[in-house]
Amino acid sequence: MAIEKNYYTIDPQGRLSCVKCGVPLIKGKAKFMYLDNGFPVELPVCPVCGFVYVPEELALGKVASVERALEDK
Amino acid sequence: MSQIQERGSTHVYKVNKISKEEVDGMVARCVYEDPPFCSAACPLKLDARAFLQAAAAGSFKKALQLYEKIAPFPLILSSGCEAPCEGKCRLSEIGDGLAVREVEKAVARFGEQSKLGGIFRTKKRKTVAVLGTGLFPLLLAGELEKKAYPITVCCAEADEEAYLRAAAPFLDEEAFRLELKRLRGKDIQFEFSCRLDAAFFEEKRRSADVLCASWELTGELFPEADCVQELMIFEKERIVTGPTRGVMEAAFGAKKAALTVDRLAQNLDPRNTRGQEGAVESRLYTDLSEAKELSRVPMSGGGYSKEEAVREAGRCIACHCEECMKACAYLKHYKKHPGLLGKEIYNNTQIIMGDHQLNKPMNACSLCGQCTVVCPNGFDMARVCHMARRNMVSTDKMPLAPHEFALLDMLFSNDEAFLARPQPGFEKCKYVFFPGCQALAIAPETVKAAYLDLCQRLEGGVALMLGCCGAICDWAGRYEMEQQTRDFLDRELSKLGDPIVIAGCPTCRKELESHEGLRIVGIWDLLLELGLPAGARALDRPAALHDSCGARGDAKTQDAIRELARRLGCELMDTPYDRDRAPCCGYGGLTAYANREVAAEMTDKCLARSEAPYISYCMACRDRFARQGRQSRHILELCYGTDAGAPPDISEKRWNRLTLKNELLREVWLEEPMEKKLDYPLLWTDEARRMMDDRMILTDDVIAVLEDFRQTGEAILDDDGLMVARRRVGNATFWVKFSREGEGFRVHRAWSHRMRVEKREG
Numbered sequence: 001m002a003i004e005k006n007y008y009t010i011d012p013q014g015r016l017s018c019v020k021c022g023v024p025l026i027k028g029k030a031k032f033m034y035l036d037n038g039f040p041v042e043l044p045v046c047p048v049c050g051f052v053y054v055p056e057e058l059a060l061g062k063v064a065s066v067e068r069a070l071e072d073k
Numbered sequence: 074m075s076q077i078q079e080r081g082s083t084h085v086y087k088v089n090k091i092s093k094e095e096v097d098g099m100v101a102r103c104v105y106e107d108p109p110f111c112s113a114a115c116p117l118k119l120d121a122r123a124f125l126q127a128a129a130a131g132s133f134k135k136a137l138q139l140y141e142k143i144a145p146f147p148l149i150l151s152s153g154c155e156a157p158c159e160g161k162c163r164l165s166e167i168g169d170g171l172a173v174r175e176v177e178k179a180v181a182r183f184g185e186q187s188k189l190g191g192i193f194r195t196k197k198r199k200t201v202a203v204l205g206t207g208l209f210p211l212l213l214a215g216e217l218e219k220k221a222y223p224i225t226v227c228c229a230e231a232d233e234e235a236y237l238r239a240a241a242p243f244l245d246e247e248a249f250r251l252e253l254k255r256l257r258g259k260d261i262q263f264e265f266s267c268r269l270d271a272a273f274f275e276e277k278r279r280s281a282d283v284l285c286a287s288w289e290l291t292g293e294l295f296p297e298a299d300c301v302q303e304l305m306i307f308e309k310e311r312i313v314t315g316p317t318r319g320v321m322e323a324a325f326g327a328k329k330a331a332l333t334v335d336r337l338a339q340n341l342d343p344r345n346t347r348g349q350e351g352a353v354e355s356r357l358y359t360d361l362s363e364a365k366e367l368s369r370v371p372m373s374g375g376g377y378s379k380e381e382a383v384r385e386a387g388r389c390i391a392c393h394c395e396e397c398m399k400a401c402a403y404l405k406h407y408k409k410h411p412g413l414l415g416k417e418i419y420n421n422t423q424i425i426m427g428d429h430q431l432n433k434p435m436n437a438c439s440l441c442g443q444c445t446v447v448c449p450n451g452f453d454m455a456r457v458c459h460m461a462r463r464n465m466v467s468t469d470k471m472p473l474a475p476h477e478f479a480l481l482d483m484l485f486s487n488d489e490a491f492l493a494r495p496q497p498g499f500e501k502c503k504y505v506f507f508p509g510c511q512a513l514a515i516a517p518e519t520v521k522a523a524y525l526d527l528c529q530r531l532e533g534g535v536a537l538m539l540g541c542c543g544a545i546c547d548w549a550g551r552y553e554m555e556q557q558t559r560d561f562l563d564r565e566l567s568k569l570g571d572p573i574v575i576a577g578c579p580t581c582r583k584e585l586e587s588h589e590g591l592r593i594v595g596i597w598d599l600l601l602e603l604g605l606p607a608g609a610r611a612l613d614r615p616a617a618l619h620d621s622c623g624a625r626g627d628a629k630t631q632d633a634i635r636e637l638a639r640r641l642g643c644e645l646m647d648t649p650y651d652r653d654r655a656p657c658c659g660y661g662g663l664t665a666y667a668n669r670e671v672a673a674e675m676t677d678k679c680l681a682r683s684e685a686p687y688i689s690y691c692m693a694c695r696d697r698f699a700r701q702g703r704q705s706r707h708i709l710e711l712c713y714g715t716d717a718g719a720p721p722d723i724s725e726k727r728w729n730r731l732t733l734k735n736e737l738l739r740e741v742w743l744e745e746p747m748e749k750k751l752d753y754p755l756l757w758t759d760e761a762r763r764m765m766d767d768r769m770i771l772t773d774d775v776i777a778v779l780e781d782f783r784q785t786g787e788a789i790l791d792d793d794g795l796m797v798a799r800r801r802v803g804n805a806t807f808w809v810k811f812s813r814e815g816e817g818f819r820v821h822r823a824w825s826h827r828m829r830v831e832k833r834e835g
Binding site for chain 1: 474822825
């Protein structure tokens with residue numbers, strides 16, 4: 001069985017909930033894609049509608065730095 | 074909303090918009106790496122600049138190390154050196170040239186000799202025999218010892234003292250004692266009291282790999298032999314030789330001969346790969362204004378004392394050319410001379426696989442052309458960077474992110490905010506006023522006043538064109554977009570009857586000048602002809618005039634602005650780097666978007682020239698100076714008695730353009746424009762506004778997110794009680810943190826990322 005590599009994990013820890021579905025977000029599987037590259041990650045996801053949440057710190061931190069690196073490839 | 078296609082990961086390799094030859098030609102203009110004039114004049118290539126700096130710092134040991142690189146016997150060389158460096162010293166043009174030779178003598182006398190080589194030095198395998206007595210054999214033996222050849226010196230003298238005395242009879246006793254010590258310290262084998270005859274020659278030829286001999290000795294034994302002077306060799310006899318007449322000649326001969334020995338020892342042709350030997354010409358530029366001590370330090374005795382030598386060496390101005398780096402914040406930021414940076418940026422464009430690490434410097438140049446003016450050789454960094462950007466675009470390697478906001482802004486200017494109308498009552502017009510996108514964004518009231526004034530005072534009709542000239546995509550290297558913009562503007566101008574363009578911005582003027590058959594005049598020229606408008610008023614205190622980089626090389630415009638300021642009654646102060654030498658405010662070349670740090674340094678550099686308020690004639694300069702907290706006015710604001718006030722944020726800049734267009738449509742053309750109005754209240758926290766401006770998030774982006782939330786109800790609830798919704802707009806996903814306020818919303822935070830995110834199955 002292939003071991004799947006996760007590049008980033010964020011657990012909602014029950015702090016977040018989906019407004020539409022009214023359920024707490026859970027740690028779920030998601031994927032970032034940029035310039036033909038894909039990265040499997042674990043982010044807060046709504047178990048019902050599949051809304052994937054990207055927190056501000058993640059967007060401005062790790063995501064931004066990976067974007068810069070890929071742009072200069 | 075307009076979109077720009079993000080690049081893929083597959084690059085196109087065949088399209089090249091930059092040629093290596095052209096870049097090499099441009100890079101060769103940089104003289105930073107040319108040797109200083111003293112070193113260039115020295116046939117032995119002493120690094121005189123470093124030598125004098127070490128001596129000036131009192132580090133005679135280091136200075137002596139540098140001197141020993143060219144002189145195995147420093148006191149012999151300094152006694153007989155003809156000092157060609159002194160004649161070429163730039164100080165000699167305005168005062169006394171530096172007494173390099175006297176400093177050398179002092180260094181050779183007082184400098185502590187370093188322990189060269191030591192026991193761990195690996196010797197070469199090939200052996201060399203040096204026959205005869207005199208300066209040349211002595212100096213050659215010294216050179217070869219440095220190169221770690223096992224050397225045997227064969228001479229008629231009975232010991233080293235007699236050998237040295239015969240070679241350098243001119244040394245005084247102290248110098249002789251020091252050089253004898255030095256000679257004894259060298260790893261040279263001696264064979265004394267030799268009979269240097271033909272049989273001895275033959276014997277040595279058999280035992281040593283390379284045979285060297287003094288000129289006289291070789292001439293005596295082989296009267297027919299013919300010496301190849303540039304190689305210092307009797308080729309037929311395979312004897313390396315050299316002149317012994319003067320110290321300089323012998324030293325230079327020994328250098329050349331040592332290189333010939335090197336080649337022969339490796340069984341290579343001594344003619345090849347010798348590099349540049351002897352004195353060379355230098356193209357270096359030196360700013361002599363920094364020279365302070367112009368008179369030679371007098372000698373108290375027969376030569377300089379240590380202190381006197383330090384003082385004399387301290388007069389050296391260390392010739393170096395940093396004219397561009399002194400003037401340009403960008404070059405200063407990257408701490409590289411443009412010859413090197415230009416080469417690296419070119420190499421960056423040629424990378425097929427791997428990181429393009431020079432993307433940031435390539436996109437940080439403001440393409441303003443200041444370096445070309447201040448460089449004594451006219452180095453054009455703007456051209457290198459511009460060509461590199463176009464090449465990156467043509468090979469599909471250019472990231473969109475650094476320039477996307479500016480490019481979208483341009484598309485907005487030439488789409489939603491665009492307006493081209495003839496003056497009411499005219500079908501075709503003699504003129505069209507083209508204020509430029511930044512004027513519309515920053516000072517709409519001034520633009521309106523100017524247009525109404527021009528309509529009133531000019532005959533033949535004045536059309537209005539609100540849009541972008543295309544400088545944005547030109548700067549970004551997007552040449553296809555530039556052509557589309559050019560075609561679009563040409564079509565719109567043709568509809569207005571191909572009028573004379575009245576440019577409100579020097580950069581627009583420059584950009585539009587490249588359109589075929591277009592006649593252009595600056596509004597400043599017209600205002601001089603027509604006279605100042607009624608509401609014109611000067612600044613109430615002396616001001617510094619900042620010349621726009623768009624007007625570089627355009628003395629007429631620079632003069633016109635000064636004349637306008639004079640007529641207004643402004644008191645202008647002189648600043649360094651004015652007119653053609655003016656620096657860029659940080660907006661040019663899209664630096665403000667691609668590299669904010671460098672752009673801020675550029676603005677600071679501009680403002681450091683004066684403490685006074687600034688008057689500029691480019692709205693981008695006016696905006697950047699005002700953002701830094703300096704009182705800053707555009708010359709048109711003064712001409713029309715308007716005040717654009719505090720600098721607008723990125724959303725207000727767009728709103729200003731749309732509002733001006735709608736206002737003019739209503740008031741001048743009596744049309745009712747289509748205006749988008751929100752049917753719910755939208756409020757912001759101060760932090761959200763600051764955050765959006767800093768993160769380049771527009772009000773429109775936030776509205777798009779909230780519209781999406783209103784339709785789908787998709788959002789998450791954070792534990793602080795605020796909701797977060799998102800929407801993909803173009804190439805970015807925007808996130809907005811908000812609360813409900815009655816029927817509307819209050820925005821608390823906003824952020825974005827370019828990556829797409831989606832749920833993953835399995």
